[in-house]
Amino acid sequence: MNIVVFIKQTFDTEAKIVLDGNGKIDANGVNLIINPYDEFAIEEGIRLKEKFGGEVTVVSMGGPRAQEAIRTALAMGIDKGILVNDPEVDNTDEYGRAQILAKAIAQVPYDVILVGRIAIDDGASQIAVRLAEALSIPSVSSVLKLEVAGTQATATREIDGGTETIEVSFPAVITAQKGLNEPRYPSVAGIMKAKKKPLQTLTLADLGLSAGDLSPKMIINEYSLPTPRQGGRKLAGDAAQAANELAKLLREEAKVL
Amino acid sequence: MATRQVYWNVEGHHWLYLFFIIALAIFVYGVYKRVKLWKLGQPDNRWKDVWPGIKDVIVYTFAHKRILKDAYPGLMHAGIFYGFLFLAFATAIITLQADFALNIFHGWLYLFIKVTANLFGLAALIGIVVAAYRRYIQRPDRLDNKPDDAITLVLLFTILLTGFVIQGARIAVVPDPWAGYAFVGQWMSIPLKAMLNEAQLLSLHVFLWWLHLALAMAFIAYFPYSKLFHVLLGPLNQFFRNRGPIGIPEPIDFEDESLETFGKSQLREFSWKALFNTDVCLRCGRCQDNCPAYLSGKHLNPKRIIQDMRVLMEETGAAVQAQNKVLAQAAGQEAAAASESEETEEWTGRALIGEVIPEDDLWACTTCRSCEQQCPVFVEHVDKTIDMRRNLVLMETRFPAEAQLAFKNMENNGNPWGIGWTTRADFITGLGVKTFEEDPTAEYLYWPGCSGAFDARNQKVSASLVKLLQAAGVHFAILGNEEKCCGDSARKLGNEYLFYSLATENIEVMNNYGVKKIITQCPHCYNFLKNEYPQLGGNFEVIHHTVFLLDLVKSGKLKLSNADKKTVTYHDSCYLGRYNQIYEQPRELLKAVGLDIKEMAHTGEKSFCCGAGGGRMWLEEHEGQRINEMRTDEAIAVKPDYVGTACPFCLTMFADGIAAREVGEELKALDVAEILEKAL
Amino acid sequence: MAKGIMIIVEQRNLQIRKVSLELLSQARKIADATGEPVVAVVLGQGIDELAATVAASGADKVILIDDAKLAEYTTGAYTSVLNKLIRKEEPQAVLIGNTAVGKDLAPRLAQRLGVGLASDCTGMEADSNSFLTFKRPIYAGKAFAHLTSNVRPIMATIRPNTFPVAAPDAARQAEVVKEAAEIDAADLVAILKEVAIAASKRPELTEANIIVSGGRGMKGPENYNILEDLADVVGAAVGASRAAVDSGWKEHKFQVGQxxxxxxxxxxxxxxxxxxxQHLAGMGSSKFIVAINKDPEANIFNVADYGIVGDLFEVVPLLTEEFKKLVNE
Structure with a gap:
């Protein structure tokens, strides 16, 4: 079975977000990690390979630092890596990135493409589904359980308030939700081996793409930071008053009810 | 002149040398078999310090230093040990006199031997009776019984008893003007004389003489096949023991690309010393009796681990021998063997991890090292646990799921909770402390550690300590956000790779600032920075805050009034006490502010771990009782106002224990620095 | 010339989902300000009766696509139908709730249409230049991106609870159009076998939007029912601290923390x-934290957005009543 896993390197979940002089998100001094949801995809890819044989390829887009993310995936047990490293990638949006990815993935045979259901940085949750559309193959989002038999997969996916079960033929895109598996921790033996595994770096030109093909559909006007949260507020009054006040604040101020 | 005839009533005693040679041959063969087993292990040069080794044998064998720490079995052992020591001395003198023509068995030496042999022989006899009573009547949990135990006791008992009866028979027949010196023999002679006539006494004497001799030869022959071997192996292990900083695992060179395995999963990967250890252990059970994991109802038992490894060593030895035989035969049959030898299966045997030692046992250890501290013969348990954990983490990646979160947090944010690394300095700088970057001339680096920097409860300790240091005019600064977890939990959980990266980064930062002296408030940081960082090129003078504060008090730089009249029980942190022998300084500090110290049931070297060491802080405790609650109960039992701690993990564990027991009104857990600050 | 704000109305078992009503209400406001009509699309089977509700909630035009193949949501069928409809209707904007359906459908549709998509928006405003601008949280809410598009239609998924639902106006009339469902065979490769709506209203801890959690202060396992009552009013999960789990009041699978x-x-x-x-490590990144504790010095108040110092056995039942009032509104 040929398995492709698309991963993204993201800021650490605890990273402090600040804007640089140009009003962009400042990546200086920020720890980078593999998007946690992509780890579920990596794990599932490795498990499929362990069960059915074949090869798992990890594909990523990003600058030179993204190599670290790929090496980590290789250390977990992925066989080889492809990194699309081109400064033009920064000037694209989800539409363009899906095209890039579709081209990159066309370089390797694939039966199943596994992706995290969301990236914790932009939280857009678009690329995987767009990729499936760009490749004209089906996709199943937010998968909690994946059973494979031959070229047929049965995926249980999360929907609001429950689950649904979908049957799909390969090739297909599967997006991984928390709960699909418990990602493994790379062994040091794996880390040592990963240093010797193939990692191919491609530019947009290598993929036969030019910036023109990829002009973004969305325009980001600006970034802003939330107004700092007011420090913990203790609600005054007796229990009944406090409960009433709390319900009101949760609805009107926090907007969570 | 006082003397007696040697070999009285015995003809042909020279035969004993023949018997002796036979016994010796059996003895040598037994030793050879064991040595072969030990040599299944890896080479390890333990001859590095001869004089300290000899000193240790004198202190721990001849002066019984550790053995006597447990008074009842200690005295029992002393009776047997010194008894046989003096009897052996007496026998040697007699041999020299009789067969080496050294005429010394007379006069004061004769009388001295007579009286000591009787006195100590009696002590040995009592010791053996007590040992049998303890082992078979009292049956303490820590003893398990094997046939060898009974055989050994009976053997020793009969050797002693026959010796005394022989003496009694002789005294009964030959009037001995110095019989009073041989008082046990004299007692024996009274009933013997009353019951038997001279001829009977003479035959009884000669019969028992040969029986005694036979038993003594049996003793020699049986020696290396039985627990008796410990008489030799115990002192040897004391000689070969690890010296210097305690409990430091071997470093792994991750730059060495030829390494293919990490940690140890097979018996033969351990050093010969580790295998030797398993023979040294004679199952006295002191380790088990002091193991917090065992006592709290976990499956882990340090004694059993060592004993199970011993069994595996024997199985491995037998298999290797069998395999060698097959290989030798194959070599003899030459061509035919070439095709067949591939079919002979490689012997794998039982897996050390999983089949011999359950994985859970490896994770249950808090690395408190009480087992090693109590072991009279210096068996080393903890380093083996770490070696096997390393294998599970670095090779197999099989470990409790909670550990993975702690590992990832340490990787990404340099602390086990995964709090953003950019906020590490916030609390301490908020106390008016500068970073080294701002104040590079600071004399001391203050190392609050992850707990002191991030944990709300331990931040209070940091605040107290900073106030005390400021009051004493100490010039100090912190690394701030450049500080990372010291790597203690990572290393003790077997993640040497993570430890290596954390430690090397910390060392680099500190070396860049030219840090010389460090004050830590966590014993784990203390131990690592002081004892383990030198392995990676970090050489600093590291001082724990309790030691530093005591110096400040003694030198008058820190002036404290008396605190309120309160009582406190001080809990010795394992990494401060057993790992670094800091027992007294924190207590002196508490006394310096006028507090009354009450000691818990387990204290000092026998202190009972809080349950958080060895990375257990980050693991769930599913089996048995919670260790911290047991320890809290010990504190509650002495009814103090405070539990004084000097470790953030211990403090957390006590706070949890106090909350669980709902005694927060009566008992407060405080760091020594917090108690001191009240007296500022 | 593109026209209108298209709302893809989501229904389940012929119940219109609340987020769709929120979108209709907000679209109505923008429509009134800009003069663009509100076009609502409802997909499903036997959905005629929904037209009136949709109209009353603010739609100027209601398009019903009624087909057995659309009875349950499937990516392929819905994409196929909506792609064709949008190409025909040419709306200025297409909006859908950021629900399980919206998250799956919108990117697929956007890619097929060759347009952009602003996902999981928490703000939307009319804009004189580009018609609509969106605000969406990034980095788990630690920053916001403000974005728009010049490509038509502008697509967005909007997070539930972003906009209030206006009172329905039963007098409102809307043009109701029925369209046939044209589904390409190529879009029917994935087959929906089974839908299982969880019997328990209580979601998994790690997936819950709201968690009500109890610690040592619960005093015993029998008292968890007051938390469960509170949780059930808002569809929350129930969690526990280590102290409560250690005391045997809750199973380990409910434990929140390190x-x-x-x-x-x-x-x-x-x-x-x-x-x-250890507890904060497991829940510190919650968006809003409420603490109820009788100890005013408890550390939880240092991280809580709102705190009530008081006896939880008194406060929690009162809060349950307050939540009930809100939910019933």
């Missing part, structure tokens, strides 16, 4: 939890 589950709900209500660092 050695339990790591959660990040929108709202975390900590009852009788002191807030030890």
């Amino acid at each position: 050695t339990g589950k790591t959660v990040a709900p929108t709202l975390y209500i900590a009852c009788g939890i002191s807030g030890a660092i």
Whole structure:
């Protein structure tokens, strides 16, 4: 079975977000990690390979630092890596990135493409589904359980308030939700081996793409930071008053009810 | 002149040398078999310090230093040990006199031997009776019984008893003007004389003489096949023991690309010393009796681990021998063997991890090292646990799921909770402390550690300590956000790779600032920075805050009034006490502010771990009782106002224990620095 | 010339989902300000009766696509139908709730249409230049991106609870159009076998939007029912601190914290939890934290957005009543 896993390197979940002089998100001094949801995809890819044989390829887009993310995936047990490293990638949006990815993935045979259901940085949750559309193959989002038999997969996916079960033929895109598996921790033996595994770096030109093909559909006007949260507020009054006040604040101020 | 005839009533005693040679041959063969087993292990040069080794044998064998720490079995052992020591001395003198023509068995030496042999022989006899009573009547949990135990006791008992009866028979027949010196023999002679006539006494004497001799030869022959071997192996292990900083695992060179395995999963990967250890252990059970994991109802038992490894060593030895035989035969049959030898299966045997030692046992250890501290013969348990954990983490990646979160947090944010690394300095700088970057001339680096920097409860300790240091005019600064977890939990959980990266980064930062002296408030940081960082090129003078504060008090730089009249029980942190022998300084500090110290049931070297060491802080405790609650109960039992701690993990564990027991009104857990600050 | 704001109305078992009503209400406001009509699309089977509700909620035009193949949501069928409809209707904007359906459908549709998509928006405003601008949280809410598009239609998924639902106006009339469902065979490769709506209203801890959690202050397992009552009013999960799990009041699978589950709900209500660092490590990234504890010094108040110092056995039942009032509104 040929398995492709698309991963993204993201800021650490605890990273402090600040804007640089140009009003962009400042990546200086920020720890980078593999998007946690992509780890579920990596794990599932490795498990499929362990069960059915074949090869798992990890594909990523990003600058030179993204190599670290790929090496980590290789250390977990992925066989080889492809990194699309081109400064033009920064000037694209989800539409363009899906095209890039579709081209990159066309370089390797694939039966199943596994992706995290969301990236914790932009939280857009678009690329995987767009990729499936760009490749004209089906996709199943937010998968909690994946059973494979031959070229047929049965995926249980999360929907609001429950689950649904979908049957799909390969090739297909599967997006991984928390709960699909418990990602493994790379062994040091794996880390040592990963240093010797193939990692191919491609530019947009290598993929036969030019910036023109990829002009973004969305325009980001600006970034802003939330107004700092007011420090913990203790609600005054007796229990009944406090409960009433709390319900009101949760609805009107926090907007969570 | 006082003397007696040697070999009285015995003809042909020279035969004993023949018997002796036979016994010796059996003895040598037994030793050879064991040595072969030990040599299944890896080479390890333990001859590095001869004089300290000899000193240790004198202190721990001849002066019984550790053995006597447990008074009842200690005295029992002393009776047997010194008894046989003096009897052996007496026998040697007699041999020299009789067969080496050294005429010394007379006069004061004769009388001295007579009286000591009787006195100590009696002590040995009592010791053996007590040992049998303890082992078979009292049956303490820590003893398990094997046939060898009974055989050994009976053997020793009969050797002693026959010796005394022989003496009694002789005294009964030959009037001995110095019989009073041989008082046990004299007692024996009274009933013997009353019951038997001279001829009977003479035959009884000669019969028992040969029986005694036979038993003594049996003793020699049986020696290396039985627990008796410990008489030799115990002192040897004391000689070969690890010296210097305690409990430091071997470093792994991750730059060495030829390494293919990490940690140890097979018996033969351990050093010969580790295998030797398993023979040294004679199952006295002191380790088990002091193991917090065992006592709290976990499956882990340090004694059993060592004993199970011993069994595996024997199985491995037998298999290797069998395999060698097959290989030798194959070599003899030459061509035919070439095709067949591939079919002979490689012997794998039982897996050390999983089949011999359950994985859970490896994770249950808090690395408190009480087992090693109590072991009279210096068996080393903890380093083996770490070696096997390393294998599970670095090779197999099989470990409790909670550990993975702690590992990832340490990787990404340099602390086990995964709090953003950019906020590490916030609390301490908020106390008016500068970073080294701002104040590079600071004399001391203050190392609050992850707990002191991030944990709300331990931040209070940091605040107290900073106030005390400021009051004493100490010039100090912190690394701030450049500080990372010291790597203690990572290393003790077997993640040497993570430890290596954390430690090397910390060392680099500190070396860049030219840090010389460090004050830590966590014993784990203390131990690592002081004892383990030198392995990676970090050489600093590291001082724990309790030691530093005591110096400040003694030198008058820190002036404290008396605190309120309160009582406190001080809990010795394992990494401060057993790992670094800091027992007294924190207590002196508490006394310096006028507090009354009450000691818990387990204290000092026998202190009972809080349950958080060895990375257990980050693991769930599913089996048995919670260790911290047991320890809290010990504190509650002495009814103090405070539990004084000097470790953030211990403090957390006590706070949890106090909350669980709902005694927060009566008992407060405080760091020594917090108690001191009240007296500022 | 593109025209109108198209709302893809989501229904389940012929119940219109609340987020769709929110979108209709907000679209109505923008429509009134800009003069663009509100076009609502409803897909499903036997959905005629929904037209009136949709009209009353603010639609100028209601398009019903009624087909057995659309009875349950499937990516392929819905994409196929909507792609054709949007190409025909040429709306200025297409909006859908950021629900399980919206998250799956919108990107597929956007890619097929060759347009952009602003996903999971928490703000939307009319804009004189580009018609609509969107605000969406990034980095788990630690920053916001403000974005728009010049490509038509502008597509966005909007997070539930972003906009209030206006009172329905039963007098409103809308043009109701029925369209046939044209589904390409190529879009029917994935087959929906089974839909299982969880019998328990209580979601998994790690997936819950709201978590009500109890600690040592609960005093015993029998008292968890007051937390469960509160949780059930808002469809929350129930969690526990290590102290409560250690005491045997709750199973380990309910434990939140360093050695339990790591959660990040929108709202975390900590009852009788002191807030030890091990617990905070498991829930500190919750968006809003409420603490109810009788100890005013408890560390949990240092991280809580809202705190009530008081006896949880008194406060929690009162809060349950307050929540009931809100939900029933």
